[in-house]
Amino acid sequence: MNNYKIDDFSIDTLRIIDVNKLKLERKDSGYLFAEYEGKSYEEVSLTRLQPFYCLDAYISVSFRNNEEEWIEIGVIRDLKEMSGEQRQLCEDYLNFRYYIPVITKIHSIRDNRMGYLFVDADTTAGRKKIAINDWWTNFRINNSGILTVTDSDGNKYQIPDLNKLDGKSNKKLELFV
Amino acid sequence: MNLKISLPKDYSGNSEEIIFSLPFDITEKGKLTKGHFMADRNKMYVYGEKGREKTFEIKDFYSFEVFRQSGSSMFRGRRRDNSKWELFCCFSQTHYIRFAELAKILDFYVKTGELSETSDTQEPNCPKCGAKIEGMAECPFCAKRSGTVKKLLNRMMRYKVPFFAVTALAIMSYGANIIMPMMYRQVVDDVGIGEGADLSLFARIAVMIVALSAITCLFDFAAWKINIRLSTRFIRDLRKDLFDKIQLISMKSFSRRTSGEIIRRLSEDARVLQNFMTGNGRQMILNVAALMVLAIIMFVTNWRLALMVVIPLPVAGWAAQKIMKRIGAGYQRWWRRTCDSSKYLNDVISGTKVVKSYGSEEREIERYKGISYKVSKNLERAECTWYLLYPIMRYILAVGEMLMLYFGASYVMGMTITLGEFVQFTGYASMMYGPVYWLIQLPRTLTQAMVSAGKVFEILDEPIDLSESENALKCDIEGNITFENVSFGYTAYNPVLKNISFEIKQGEMIGLVGHSGVGKSTLINLVMRLYDPTYGSIKIDGTDLREMSSESLHSRLGVVLQETFLFNGTVMENIAYSKPDATFEEIIAAAKIADCHDFITRLPDGYNTYVGEKGYSLSGGERQRVAIARAILRNPKILILDEATASLDTQTEKQIQTALNRLIKGRTTIAIAHRLSTLSSADRLIVLDKGKVAEIGTHTELMGRKGVYYRLVMAQRSTSAMKETAEG
Numbered sequence: 012m013n014n015y016k017i018d019d020f021s022i023d024t025l026r027i028i029d030v031n032k033l034k035l036e037r038k039d040s041g042y043l044f045a046e047y048e049g050k051s052y053e054e055v056s057l058t059r060l061q062p063f064y065c066l067d068a069y070i071s072v073s074f075r076n077n078e079e080e081w082i083e084i085g086v087i088r089d090l091k092e093m094s095g096e097q098r099q100l101c102e103d104y105l106n107f108r109y110y111i112p113v114i115t116k117i118h119s120i121r122d123n124r125m126g127y128l129f130v131d132a133d134t135t136a137g138r139k140k141i142a143i144n145d146w147w148t149n150f151r152i153n154n155s156g157i158l159t160v161t162d163s164d165g166n167k168y169q170i171p172d173l174n175k176l177d178g179k180s181n182k183k184l185e186l187f188v
Numbered sequence: 189m190n191l192k193i194s195l196p197k198d199y200s201g202n203s204e205e206i207i208f209s210l211p212f213d214i215t216e217k218g219k220l221t222k223g224h225f226m227a228d229r230n231k232m233y234v235y236g237e238k239g240r241e242k243t244f245e246i247k248d249f250y251s252f253e254v255f256r257q258s259g260s261s262m263f264r265g266r267r268r269d270n271s272k273w274e275l276f277c278c279f280s281q282t283h284y285i286r287f288a289e290l291a292k293i294l295d296f297y298v299k300t301g302e303l304s305e306t307s308d309t310q311e312p313n314c315p316k317c318g319a320k321i322e323g324m325a326e327c328p329f330c331a332k333r334s335g336t337v338k339k340l341l342n343r344m345m346r347y348k349v350p351f352f353a354v355t356a357l358a359i360m361s362y363g364a365n366i367i368m369p370m371m372y373r374q375v376v377d378d379v380g381i382g383e384g385a386d387l388s389l390f391a392r393i394a395v396m397i398v399a400l401s402a403i404t405c406l407f408d409f410a411a412w413k414i415n416i417r418l419s420t421r422f423i424r425d426l427r428k429d430l431f432d433k434i435q436l437i438s439m440k441s442f443s444r445r446t447s448g449e450i451i452r453r454l455s456e457d458a459r460v461l462q463n464f465m466t467g468n469g470r471q472m473i474l475n476v477a478a479l480m481v482l483a484i485i486m487f488v489t490n491w492r493l494a495l496m497v498v499i500p501l502p503v504a505g506w507a508a509q510k511i512m513k514r515i516g517a518g519y520q521r522w523w524r525r526t527c528d529s530s531k532y533l534n535d536v537i538s539g540t541k542v543v544k545s546y547g548s549e550e551r552e553i554e555r556y557k558g559i560s561y562k563v564s565k566n567l568e569r570a571e572c573t574w575y576l577l578y579p580i581m582r583y584i585l586a587v588g589e590m591l592m593l594y595f596g597a598s599y600v601m602g603m604t605i606t607l608g609e610f611v612q613f614t615g616y617a618s619m620m621y622g623p624v625y626w627l628i629q630l631p632r633t634l635t636q637a638m639v640s641a642g643k644v645f646e647i648l649d650e651p652i653d654l655s656e657s658e659n660a661l662k663c664d665i666e667g668n669i670t671f672e673n674v675s676f677g678y679t680a681y682n683p684v685l686k687n688i689s690f691e692i693k694q695g696e697m698i699g700l701v702g703h704s705g706v707g708k709s710t711l712i713n714l715v716m717r718l719y720d721p722t723y724g725s726i727k728i729d730g731t732d733l734r735e736m737s738s739e740s741l742h743s744r745l746g747v748v749l750q751e752t753f754l755f756n757g758t759v760m761e762n763i764a765y766s767k768p769d770a771t772f773e774e775i776i777a778a779a780k781i782a783d784c785h786d787f788i789t790r791l792p793d794g795y796n797t798y799v800g801e802k803g804y805s806l807s808g809g810e811r812q813r814v815a816i817a818r819a820i821l822r823n824p825k826i827l828i829l830d831e832a833t834a835s836l837d838t839q840t841e842k843q844i845q846t847a848l849n850r851l852i853k854g855r856t857t858i859a860i861a862h863r864l865s866t867l868s869s870a871d872r873l874i875v876l877d878k879g880k881v882a883e884i885g886t887h888t889e890l891m892g893r894k895g896v897y898y899r900l901v902m903a904q905r906s907t908s909a910m911k912e913t914a915e916g
């Protein structure tokens with residue numbers, strides 16, 4: 012399938028990056044700098060293709076061209092294939108780009124009966140009062156049991172595994188998800 | 189907007205000179221931090237946890253931007269010397285709006301040399317709770333909840349006459365009931381048994397009992413009748429108000445909700461409220477009153493016995509609270525699962541075609557089985573707890589009843605009270621249980637009603653953000669359209685159109701081109717005033733759209749979109765939708781021009797053929813022609829065609845193009861077409877690229893310029909060449 016080609020039809024294929032040929036560097040621009048297969052790219056960004064399920068696998072590497080468009084260089088199949096220092100760099104970048112604190116304990120959930128929710132919770136970014144509008148869409152468990160939260164500012168929070176949450180917090184959650 | 193929020197703790201410089209200072213909270217490795225970004229007239233400083241970390245000269249940069257990513261944002265500037273971007277700081281989205289405003293100010297400063305030290309945009313956060321309020325008049329998080337109850341009562345006050353009539357009737361009927369036990373006492377005590385029985389008294393009492401029962405029935409019937417009228421009126425008015433409001437609110441707040449959700453509010457929530465207001469609300473008054481009256485009577489008759497009955501009540505109440513909490517959660521969970529289920533059904537049933545064509549019926553059946561199993565399991569659990577409540581309550585109350593019976597019997601034997609009094613007393617005691625049970629379940633109904641009320645009032649109280657100004661201009665428009673520095677985004681942080689300016693003269697045909705997703709449909713949404721621009725203004729014949737009455741604009745606007753929506757109804761009704769008072773001949777004339785007269789004639793019921801969801805299915809091309817007829821009938825000055833022919837094959841497209849060309853004559857037209865060749869008759873083309881106007885000109889001019897348009901045309905030629913090789 013990978014090299015499917017008919018005459019003039021150039022079909023875009025999935026390009027898996029050979030991590031041994033990839034060299035990434037952190038730049039002052041906030042993006043990465045990459046060298047791959049003899050070419051160098053100035054502004055490079057990493058994207059999780061499955062930000063909920065695979066945090067360190069299937070990472071798309073793309074660069075910003077002069078037209079300010081993002082073009083994919085290829086996909087890293089698994090960060091584990093990379094060397095320690097390169098891998099650390101990728102993880103740091105991803106942690107920054109997908110800065111999503113995890114909720115560790117819920118103190119209270121208040122519903123103002125108008126579709127708005129106030130969640131007082133401990134998160135990995137400290138204790139937060141999270142204000143959520145439209146909680147129907149912005150506070151819910153997806154098909155694989157991850158609770159995703161988006162507050163009124165657009166900050167995201169997660170509870171990746173509800174079973175790991177203490178009983179009291181779970182009880183409070185129960186009414187809203 | 190305040191852009192000098194706080195200064196770093198260890199800041200020792202002259203704080204007067206600092207114009208901007210905003211806190212930031214994460215590092216470029218995604219770790220928490222505490223820092224400040226500050227700027228004075230010349231320099232920018234970045235303070236981290238260990239004091240000043242970086243200093244920049246503002247004049248070294250020629251552009252500033254804030255870039256929003258999935259979980260964080262960053263503030264950057266572009267260097268003059270090497271055009272390279274420099275990262276200043278990173279932050280969570282909480283700080284996004286302020287940094288975006290700052291970037292705008294600094295960007296303007298380096299480009300023009302003018303520095304506005306204050307920002308006059310609205311403060312983004314509620315001063316009380318800090319939550320984002322985004323253009324809303326009142327912070328939705330701080331809005332008081334008691335408001336809902338008050339609003340509900342206000343609404344109910346519209347029906348105070350029937351409401352109080354019903355309540356009065358019900359109280360009277362209850363009053364008649366309350367006399368009953370007294371009659372029983374008389375029968376037992378005064379009629380006597382055996383030889384000395386007073387049969388005439390017995391007969392009188394019997395007649396009275398029958399009469400009282402009849403009166404009760406009468407009152408009940410009257411109350412019931414008024415109540416039905418009251419409740420239908422209540423729900424009709426409520427739905428009407430909701431529907432009116434839904435028609436008025438803007439596309440922006442409309443698209444925030446799914447249509448399913450809105451329909452739910454109109455039907456379900458309105459119904460819950462109706463039930464509550466006309467059923468439970470009245471019963472609450474009644475039951476509380478009944479309980480009080482019963483208690484008074486019982487205490488007056490015999491306070492010791494009354495105490496026996498009342499003592500278990502607090503215990504029962506406490507137990508009920510405990511159980512109710514669990515039940516509440518259970519029902520809530522069940523409710524969520526039913527929502528899942530209806531969402532799934534909606535999905536699969538509207539996608540039946542896809543399901544069938546992929547042969548995945550079995551898989552969907554399995555999935556539905558799983559979902560409905562969850563629903564029933566949750567309901568089972570909730571109901572089980574609910575039915576546990578009654579036996580437990582009964583048990584607790586029975587303890588009191590036992591005590592009462594025991595002591596009552598001993599009082600009777602000790603001659604403290606008569607047997608008749610005791611019978612009367614037990615009668616009252618048993619009458620108490622009804623209201624008690626009812627009041628126990630009240631919190632649940634109350635919660636449900638309040639949730640629904642909240643949802644209903646959320647819509648009723650929604651501010652109309654596209655409201656027409658009082659002195660909106662009524663005018664007959666000619667069709668000159670002007671865009672002046674128009675910027676727009678569906679959300680604050682994601683601008684779709686940036687600084688768009690152009691002019692379209694009356695009668696001109698404009699082709700709007702650009703990559704998909706560039707904002708072409710968005711631009712025409714603005715012309716149709718489904719949304720208002722964030723900045724800048726759109727004028728028609730020199731009048732800002734916001735100052736023009738909606739009637740003036742829309743009566744002269746004809747629209748044909750890619751997907752035409754046909755309402756349930758006949759072809760004729762669907763064409764006449766744009767002009768309900770059109771004569772039949774006008775309709776035929778329009779159909780002729782739109783080239784749909786012939787196929788309509790061939791339909792089984794001619795112009796009266798049912799189309800729409802369950803009616804006669806028209807093909808894509810036929811639908812489009814009906815839409816064109818609809819647009820023609822209105823005789824619009826401005827015509828908007830958004831990919832009107834995109835979903836059709838080339839042959840049909842050619843036919844429709846002929847119909848369209850007849851329609852376009854003499855009208856200002858904005859046409860979007862995927863196939864650029866269809867725009868060949870355009871007077872001018874406006875090319876959008878990256879949210880901005882890239883080029884404007886005729887086809888020949890733009891081809892000569894070899895810019896964005898040229899590349900689009902070339903790309904299309906090569907794909908159509910490819911198609912030909914593939915087909916041939």
Ligand SMILES: Nc1ncnc2c1ncn2[C@@H]1O[C@H](COP(=O)(O)OP(=O)(O)O)[C@@H](O)[C@H]1O
Pocket residue numbers: 443678679684702703704705706707708709710711
């Ligand atoms: N209702 C909406 N809410 C939020 N974003 C939208 C909405 N409609 C369109 N967009 C976004 O706006 C951009 C422009 O869309 P659109 O105007 O439909 O493009 P075009 O018609 O040029 O293909 C797209 O990125 C799209 O995702």
Ligand SMILES: [Mg+2]
Pocket residue numbers: 708709710830
């Ligand atoms: Mg479009």
